[in-house]
Amino acid sequence: MEPIPNDLILEIFSRLPAKSVIGFRTLSKHWASMLRSPVFTELFLTRSSNRPRLLFAAERNGLLCFPDLWLSKDASPVICNPTTGMYESLPDLMRYKNARGFLGFDPIGKQFKVLSEAYPFSDQREHHEILTLGTEELSWRSNIISCPAYDRSLSEGICINGVLYYLAQTLGVPSCVIICFDVRSEEFKYFDAGCFNDQLDDTSGLILVNYEGKLSGINWKYGQAGERRTVELRMWVLEDAEKHEWVKYVYTLPENEVLDSCDFSVAGVTTRGDIVLCMKYTCKPFYVFYFNPERNTLQSVEIQDFGANLEAVENCGRVYAFVNHVEDLRVNKGKQLKSSISQVKHLCSCCNKVSQPDYHYQKA
Amino acid sequence: MSSKMIVLMSSDGQSFEVEEAVAIQSQTIAHMVEDDCVADGIPLANVESKILVKVIEYCKKYHVDEANPISEEDLNKWDEKFMDLEQSTIFELILAANYLNIKSLFDLTCQTVADMIKGKTPEEIRSTFNIENDFTPEEEEAVRKENQWAFE
Numbered sequence: 001m002e003p004i005p006n007d008l009i010l011e012i013f014s015r016l017p018a019k020s021v022i023g024f025r026t027l028s029k030h031w032a033s034m035l036r037s038p039v040f041t042e043l044f045l046t047r048s049s050n051r052p053r054l055l056f057a058a059e060r061n062g063l064l065c066f067p068d069l070w071l072s073k074d075a076s077p078v079i080c081n082p083t084t085g086m087y088e089s090l091p092d093l094m095r096y097k098n099a100r101g102f103l104g105f106d107p108i109g110k111q112f113k114v115l116s117e118a119y120p121f122s123d124q125r126e127h128h129e130i131l132t133l134g135t136e137e138l139s140w141r142s143n144i145i146s147c148p149a150y151d152r153s154l155s156e157g158i159c160i161n162g163v164l165y166y167l168a169q170t171l172g173v174p175s176c177v178i179i180c181f182d183v184r185s186e187e188f189k190y191f192d193a194g195c196f197n198d199q200l201d202d203t204s205g206l207i208l209v210n211y212e213g214k215l216s217g218i219n220w221k222y223g224q225a226g227e228r229r230t231v232e233l234r235m236w237v238l239e240d241a242e243k244h245e246w247v248k249y250v251y252t253l254p255e256n257e258v259l260d261s262c263d264f265s266v267a268g269v270t271t272r273g274d275i276v277l278c279m280k281y282t283c284k285p286f287y288v289f290y291f292n293p294e295r296n297t298l299q300s301v302e303i304q305d306f307g308a309n310l311e312a313v314e315n316c317g318r319v320y321a322f323v324n325h326v327e328d329l330r331v332n333k334g335k336q337l338k339s340s341i342s343q344v345k346h347l348c349s350c351c352n353k354v355s356q357p358d359y360h361y362q363k364a
Numbered sequence: 365m366s367s368k369m370i371v372l373m374s375s376d377g378q379s380f381e382v383e384e385a386v387a388i389q390s391q392t393i394a395h396m397v398e399d400d401c402v403a404d405g406i407p408l409a410n411v412e413s414k415i416l417v418k419v420i421e422y423c424k425k426y427h428v429d430e431a432n433p434i435s436e437e438d439l440n441k442w443d444e445k446f447m448d449l450e451q452s453t454i455f456e457l458i459l460a461a462n463y464l465n466i467k468s469l470f471d472l473t474c475q476t477v478a479d480m481i482k483g484k485t486p487e488e489i490r491s492t493f494n495i496e497n498d499f500t501p502e503e504e505e506a507v508r509k510e511n512q513w514a515f516e
Contacts, residue, residue: 003494004455008462011470015478022514026486026507029498 010034014043018327041329048327054267054276054288055082055322056303079103079114079133081328093129093140096120102157104164104183113183115157115164116140121149121171130186147179147188154196154203155217159183160210167193167208167217174200178215178238191244193217195236209269214238218266218275223252231259233266233275233291251291254298258287268323278321288321370397371405372420374413379405382420386427390419391465410463415456422446422469447476451492 004012013021013035021044025032034040079088099117106113112133118140119125126142127149151174155167164181168190176196180189196217199206206219215238223232231253239247253259259277267278267288277289290299368384372393388394396402408416425442428434434442447454454473461470481489490497499507508515 004458008458008474009493012458012474012477012481015475016482019514020482022511024486024489025511026499026504027489027495027497029503031495032507 006034010040010043014040014047018044018048018329021329044327044329057320057322079112088133088138090114090131091138091140093118098152100153100156100166102159102164102166102181104157104159104181105162106183107162108184111183115181117153143186143188145187147181148190150177150179153179154200155206155208158208158210158215160213160215165208165215167196167203167206169200176200193246195246195248205265207266207268211235211237211269212273214241216269218269220266220277225252228255229260235275235293249293251293251296253291254296256289256298256300258300259289259298262287264289267321270323276321276323278319280318282317282319286319370402372416373405373407374411374416375409376413378413378416380416380420382423383427386420386423389423389426389466391467393464408464411460412456415453415460418446418449418453418457419460419464419466419469423466426468443472447472451477451480
């Protein structure tokens, strides 16, 4: 039989899980360099983007655990790529107590940047600091273009098409606005998001998502339908980006025994438009729920094997789910993270996010 | 209404009559049909009859229309049975799907092989793909250590 030519072997390898690909670097010198090449990592990313997955991290006793990595929560932020096990410690930054960090991606310059709140708004110091990942020396710098002053940030950020969005509360009469940070130009803009005002008391359940290309906010609350307690998903979609018009949609979820009796949160939206809900704490059995607004279907999926460690009742940990996780082999210069507990490092305590590029949301 | 038939000829001299609509799932064949050089049949010098039979079986199944109204879910189940083949046959199918430029078959065969090899040791992979190990034991150990995480 004719031997398989190298380019076809590459095609086969591009469909492997990242762990296998990294392991195959020991095949030979030729393959070690082929598997590290930009051509292959791009090919791998294309394949991986066609099968986005849910990535889970469980937090317990101050350690954040991805399937193979353990990180501890501390003051010093870290960016890590759970696919490759590489991490980068970010240089220390003086921040005020509730300062948030956001991760954004510039699709044109192909760069990741971290935007961090630093000081409360004042004339003496810049409110934000920016750090570009992938450069030789990581350092924080002040943004050149000022951000309009606001009282506090209210949500995690989401990066869509190279713009980082997050919800903030205005100074003076409290009202919601969306802060937009263009990752490439580092310019700030903002627009009204008064539709979220009635949640100013508690925005913890609200997340910003990319719903079919549009910025949206989702949260849930209990409702009532006759005798039955229902679960309602509320979604505000920025239908008109020019005029900044939001449209609100309310969905009453179909009855589901498991969902109706557990603690859950909204994890995000998949590229296919399914809203993903995830149980809050590890337990056995652990479920994730997919709600499709167009078809009004609710599907529960059992996730097995968080490991007996996390599943034991006394050990339950808070679960974070990342939707649209795509394996990415491109590696910033960084040290190898050892996966044993004895070598704990730190996770960015402000956003708990990992370096998975949000721009994958665009790939339909 | 009779559908247009074309003749495909394998490398070992066997002829197969196939509906044109089914055959043009192969981009290679589709181009030849466009260029109108199919009158005497299409010689496929790189595809043995044993493999061509499987390719034709695949294309017939994937030619979905009123006569063959199959669902995506059923196709996926069919794929699994179809790919229950010896590894060497699957490799030949990869080569054929590549040569004939049938994207979905190429994806299916490559993914099947990827799934078969993902748990294998580097030694087994070298043997499967005829890769010569040009690392010294020390060099190989160094690469392993560098990527320790992938071996746990």
